[in-house]
Amino acid sequence: MKKEFLEVGEIVGVHGIRGEVKVVPWCDTPEYLKHFDTFYIGALPRKARSLRIHKSFVLLTLEGIDDRDKAQALVGSVLAVPREAASLAEGRHFIADLIGLEVLDADTGASVGRLEEIFPSPAHDIYVVRGRREYLIPAVSEFIRQIDPEHGFIRVRILEGMAADEN
Template identity: 55%
Template sequence: MKHPFLEAGQIVNTHGIQGEVKIVPWCDTPEFLCQFDTFYLDGQPIRVRSMRVHKGNVLAMLEGVDSVNAAMALKGKTISIDRSGVVLPEGRHFIADLLGLEVIDAATGEKLGTVADVLTPPAHEVYVVRGEHEYMIPAVDEFLAETNVEAGYIKVRLIEGMRTDV
């Protein structure tokens, strides 16, 4: 079952003296976070009064946080978003939904393992698959035959060199 909230960033510091917080986003772009008017901290909703992108981070004024001390109390907290407020483009998935999916060789039907991590270098994502062996599989059409999050699997096309523990 998909969790209704997705971790989207971390409050790492304060900014200024009015209670603004600095958030390091855990999504594709900091602008993505700016579309939300409510975040969730420890499962509780907190309204966003204002938000802006600054040097690759998000600076936000949160309801009820109006001093440096109040902002400091939030340092280190993870912010989450409500997944129902997000529409992803066709073929895109939340990383949280990919972790733990079973990975199957499309040619042989062999179960290779599960998605243990998703690396996000600039070019494209790379799935780290761990089972009896470890594989690094670029998340591009050439290697992904089918992704079915609801059914819990990804079918892949392997080539030599994807297995990393040889």
Template identity: 55%
Template sequence: MKNQFLEAGQIVNTHGIQGEVKIVPWCDSPEFLCQFDTLYLDGKPVRVRSARIHKGNVLAFLEGVSDVNAAMAVKGKTVFIDRTGVELPDGRHFIADLMGLEVIDDATGEKLGVVADVLTPPAHEVYVVKGAHEYMIPAVDEFLVKTDVEAGYIRVRLIEGMRTDV
């Protein structure tokens, strides 16, 4: 079951004295996070009065946070987004939806394990698969045969060196 609300970043500091907060985005880009008019803190909706990108982070004025003391009160909180209405490009998935998916070797049909982590280095994501062995599989078309989040699996094409516990 897909969660309606997804972790999207963390408020790490204040910015200035008027209540602006600095959010480190956990999504593909700060631009993606800036598109939301409402974020969720502690399960409650908070309207975004304005948001801008600054050095790879998001600086935002949130409704109800009008001074530095109010901003300090939300420091350290996780920011959530509502997936409803978010359109991802074809072939893209929320990382939260990939976690726990069963990974199957397309050539043999062998169940390799489940997605235990998704690394996000600059070039492309890497799926960390844990089962009887551990694999690191780059999330590129060459190795991903089919991803079916609804059915709960990813079919992959393995090459030598993907197994990391040898």
């Protein structure tokens, strides 16, 4: 079942004295967050007063947060947006919809495990799959053959050396 809200970043610090927070975006690019004018912290909606990109971070000022102390109180909070307000290009998926999917071997159909984590690398994301073994699978078409969140699975091509405990 898809969640009503999508987590899009975490407040990791404050910037300046006027309530601006520093956000690590959990999306392909920080610019994606410019599409939203309201963010949710828990169930509480907060309108964005300003949003700008600084390096790989987002500097965000939220309505009602107008000083450093109020901003500091938000550090560690997760920002979310309503799913219906978010969209992706055809063939793209939200990480929240992929985590937990069953991972199947594309050649045999056997279960390899579940997608537990996705972490970025300079060239492409890496899928961390845990079952009887842990696999680190590059998220490129050579290895990721099919992603089907609607039916709850991902088909992958496994090669020797992808298991984390292989030498």
